[in-house]
Amino acid sequence: MGLGPRLDLRQSQSLVMTPQLQQAIKLLALSNLEIEAFIAEELEKNPLLDAGSAEEVREPESESDFEGEAPEPTDALAGLNGSGEDAPLDVDYAEETFHHDSASDMIGSDPAGGQGMDGSLGLAGTSTGGGEGGDLQETLVGAVSLADHLTGQAGAVLSGDQLLIAGHIIDALDEAGYLTAPLLDIAERLGAPLSLVERVLSVVQTFDPTGIGARDLAECLVLQAREADRYDPCMQKLIGNLDMLARGDLPRLKRICGVDDEDMADMIRELRAYDPKPGLQFAAAETQPVVPDIFVAPTTTGWAVELNNATLPRLIVNRSYYAELASAAGDRTSKAWLNDSLQSANWLMKALDQRARTIVKVATEIVKQQEGFFRQGVEHLRPLTLRTIAEAIGMHESTVSRVTSNKYLACPRGLFELKFFFTSAIQSADGGEAASAQAVKSHIVKLIADEAADAILSDDTLVDLLKGRGFDIARRTVAKYREALGLGSSVQRRRQKKLAG
Numbered sequence: 181m182g183l184g185p186r187l188d189l190r191q192s193q194s195l196v197m198t199p200q201l202q203q204a205i206k207l208l209a210l211s212n213l214e215i216e217a218f219i220a221e222e223l224e225k226n227p228l229l230d231a232g233s234a235e236e237v238r239e240p241e242s243e244s245d246f247e248g249e250a251p252e253p254t255d256a257l258a259g260l261n262g263s264g265e266d267a268p269l270d271v272d273y274a275e276e277t278f279h280h281d282s283a284s285d286m287i288g289s290d291p292a293g294g295q296g297m298d299g300s301l302g303l304a305g306t307s308t309g310g311g312e313g314g315d316l317q318e319t320l321v322g323a324v325s326l327a328d329h330l331t332g333q334a335g336a337v338l339s340g341d342q343l344l345i346a347g348h349i350i351d352a353l354d355e356a357g358y359l360t361a362p363l364l365d366i367a368e369r370l371g372a373p374l375s376l377v378e379r380v381l382s383v384v385q386t387f388d389p390t391g392i393g394a395r396d397l398a399e400c401l402v403l404q405a406r407e408a409d410r411y412d413p414c415m416q417k418l419i420g421n422l423d424m425l426a427r428g429d430l431p432r433l434k435r436i437c438g439v440d441d442e443d444m445a446d447m448i449r450e451l452r453a454y455d456p457k458p459g460l461q462f463a464a465a466e467t468q469p470v471v472p473d474i475f476v477a478p479t480t481t482g483w484a485v486e487l488n489n490a491t492l493p494r495l496i497v498n499r500s501y502y503a504e505l506a507s508a509a510g511d512r513t514s515k516a517w518l519n520d521s522l523q524s525a526n527w528l529m530k531a532l533d534q535r536a537r538t539i540v541k542v543a544t545e546i547v548k549q550q551e552g553f554f555r556q557g558v559e560h561l562r563p564l565t566l567r568t569i570a571e572a573i574g575m576h577e578s579t580v581s582r583v584t585s586n587k588y589l590a591c592p593r594g595l596f597e598l599k600f601f602f603t604s605a606i607q608s609a610d611g612g613e614a615a616s617a618q619a620v621k622s623h624i625v626k627l628i629a630d631e632a633a634d635a636i637l638s639d640d641t642l643v644d645l646l647k648g649r650g651f652d653i654a655r656r657t658v659a660k661y662r663e664a665l666g667l668g669s670s671v672q673r674r675r676q677k678k679l680a681g
Contacts, residue, residue, distance in 0.1 A: 204531040208538060209582040212473045212491040215532075219493055228502055228525045231493040326357065326392075326462035333387045338380070345372060345380040349393065357392040357459025358400070389458040397456055398422060404454040414439055418447050425451075428675040472590035474543045474598075476554065483554065485544045487536050488590075495532065497525045538575075542583040543598070545573050550601050554591060558622045564602050620651050621661050628667055633677040638670045 334346040352361035367374045385393040390407040394400035401419050405411040414437045434444050475486045509515045552560030570577040584598035603617045631637045639658050
C-alpha cells in the first residue's frame with residue numbers, strides 16, 4: 181500500500197443535541213418553582229412572550245400562523261423520525277451515539293434524589309400558591325432570629341465596650357443557643373480583658389430564653405434551674421453527674437445526691453421540663469415551605485393525577501406585537517432577531533407542554549405501581565426501580581430519573597418526594613412477592629413502639645418477628661434500618677424506659 185495524502189468520503193449517522201433539545205431536557209429536571217424562575221427570566225429576555233390568563237393560552241391554529249415561522253412539531257425539531265410524542269425528551273445524552281460539538285453541549289448529570297419525606301400535609305391543606313398559603317409564607321419570613329432577639333436585649337442593658345463584646349458573643353452562638361467559641365479567643369480578638377468578657381457573658385446568660393449562652397448541656401440546665409429557683413445542692417450534684425443519669429444508674433445517683441426514690445423522680449421530672457436547646461425557639465433562617473408539583477386524589481374510578489399549575493405563569497406568544505415589530509423591521513439584522521425571538525418563544529411553549537405531559541405520565545405510572553401505598557399506607561409500599569417505570573411507559577430510564585428529581589407529590593397521606601416511591605426489595609421469607617425496604621422500616625417502628633418496658637426487643641428478636649411477618653432480613657440490615665430511623669439499641673431503649681418509669 182502506497183504512502184501519501186488522499187481524500188476519502190465516509191458516511192455515518194450521529195445524533196446532535198440541538199440547543200432546543202438541551203433546553204427541553206434541562207426543563208424536565210427542574211421543579212415547578214425553578215421553572216417559575218426560569219420563565220421569569222425568559223419573559224425579561226423575549227419581548228414576544230407574555231404572561232397571560234388560561235383563556236389566552238392556545239395552540240397555533242395551523243402549522244403556519246406566521247409565514248415561514250411556524251413552530252415545528254417537537255419530534256421534527258429534535259431531528260428524530262420516531263412517532264412517540266415523548267421521544268425528544270426520552271434520550272440519554274451521555275450515550276456515545278451523541279455527537280457533542282463542544283463542552284457546552286454536555287449538560288450536567290441528574291441531581292441526586294434524596295430520601296422521601298413523609299409529611300403530615302393532606303391534600304386539602306396543601307398550599308397551591310393562593311388562599312392561606314400566603315399567610316404561612318408571611319409568618320415564616322417575619323419570624324425573628326435568635327441573634328436579633330438577643331441583640332435587642334443587649335442594647336437595653338449594655339453600652340460601649342460591653343455592648344460590642346456582647347455582639348461578638350451573640351455571633352458565636354450556634355442555632356441551639358450554645359457558645360461555640362472559647363472566651364479567651366473572643367478576648368484576644370477584641371483586645372479586651374478576659375474578666376470583662378466573662379462578666380458580659382454572665383449578663384448574656386440572663387437573657388431570654390433562659391439557658392442561652394451556655395457552653396455545654398450541664399451549664400444550660402444549671403441556668404434554667406437557677407431561674408426556676410430549683411438549684412439546690414441535690415440538683416447541683418444531679419446535674420454534675422449527667423453521665424450516670426444517661427446510663428440509668430439511679431441507685432448510685434440517689435446515694436450521691438442523698439435523696440430517696442420520690443425526690444429523685446421529682447428531680448428527674450424537673451430536668452425533663454427544661455429545654456436543652458433553647459435557641460431553637462427562634463428561626464435560624466428563612467424557611468421555604470415545600471410546594472407540591474403534583475396532586476393525587478382518589479376518584480370513584482381510580483386516581484386523579486394533576487400537575488400543580490398554580491405555581492406556573494400562563495405563557496402566550498404576543499402575536500399582535502410580533503406583527504407590529506415585523507412591519508417596522510427594515511434591516512436584515514432586525515428581522516433575524518425577531519425571527520429568533522419568535523422561534524425561541526414557540527420552542528419554550530412546546531417544551532413546557534412536553535414537560536407537563538411527561539411528568540403526568542410518569543406520576544400516573546408511579547401511582548399505578550404503588551396503589552397499595554395510596555390506599556393502605558407505607559406497609560404496602562412495593563419495591564420499585566426507575567427501570568420498571570421506564571419500561572412500563574416506554575421511555576428511557578434517564579428520562580424517569582429527571583422527572584423524579586426535585587419534585588414532590590401531594591396526596592391524602594401527605595407530601596412525598598417522588599424518589600420516596602423507589603425503594604430496594606426485601607425478599608419474602610415464604611418465597612412470595614418481595615417487599616419494600618420502606619415497608620420493613622414501618623414494621624420495625626411499630627414493633628419497637630409496642631414493646632414493653634420489661635421486654636425490650638433485641639435485633640435478633642426483631643429478625644425473628646419480621647420473619648414471622650414474611651420478611652427474610654438479616655440482623656445487620658435490621659440494625660442499619662433501626663439506626664437510620666433514629667431508634668436506639670436495645671440497651672439504650674431499656675435505659676430510656678427505665679428512666680421514663
